[in-house]
Amino acid sequence: MSTLLREHGFRVTKGKQALLQALHAHNAPLSVGALHEALGKHAPNPTTLYRSLLDLANAGIVRRTDLNTGIAHFEYTPERPHHHHIVCTSCNAIEEIDLCNVGTLEKKVARASKQFAHIDTHSLEFFGHCRACAQ
Amino acid sequence: MSTLLREHGFRVTKGKQALLQALHAHNAPLSVGALHEALGKHAPNPTTLYRSLLDLANAGIVRRTDLNTGIAHFEYTPERPHHHHIVCTSCNAIEEIDLCNVGTLEKKVARASKQFAHIDTHSLEFFGHCRACAQ
DNA sequence: ATCCGTGCAAACAGTTTGCACACTC
């Protein structure tokens, strides 16, 4: 974790280490609030969280997704293959999906587009109800 | 437009009519701010816009998408086949994509999921750079 | 010793809520 930070030119601080550790452990998009809570006693100031997450996102170490909730979620990306999520529209539970065949569609779309020079990435989320909320 | 409102139990007011008209005309996800601006002189109070859009979204007449920007966007859905968008990560330009073969993937995902009872919908957005911003 | 990272306070933007009035039915 520390080498990862160094490789990207970040200083190795307790805050960023703990933050990455927590994101890595949770293994799903986490809102800033939830992340702050998860860090508990050693949590950095929310301000610092936002700043760190922004930097880490620019470095490509974490990925931002809003999941159509209006609030930012972040997930740890290294060692993780490209994947997507199902979100429960009642309780906001999130499950990971390890399959993605959008790659070919992405190429097709890039070719069909008139206004766009190239496509860098995509986000695909499914929305439904988890078993607990389904009844 | 007025019959559409009536069908869903809404009263036919100038505000909602203008709002739907504008969304229909623009034909792409519009932020509340942009929508308010587009309505110009006759724009309802922003508060009313939020309330109306929420109601219309619950009725299925408009659809909310955040496009990972952190702010709510809405688009007019009747008469429009299911579709997706490409967003320019520099200037936020939006282009529509009329092809979507995610349906089969959605079924596959629903079957593979352990925690989820059913999937209602999905959102798929591509991110890249438009020709203007590419250089 | 240098300079990035952090904390605190305050500002900000988007969104929501309460209440009184206006307009649709």
Place this chain on the structure above:
DNA sequence: GAGTGTGCAAACTGTTTGCACGGAT
């Protein structure tokens, strides 16, 4: 006339910015 829709003001939440201090290199 009854009751939903709207405007205005104020509250709220998530997020950003400024500045001074502390810690990593």
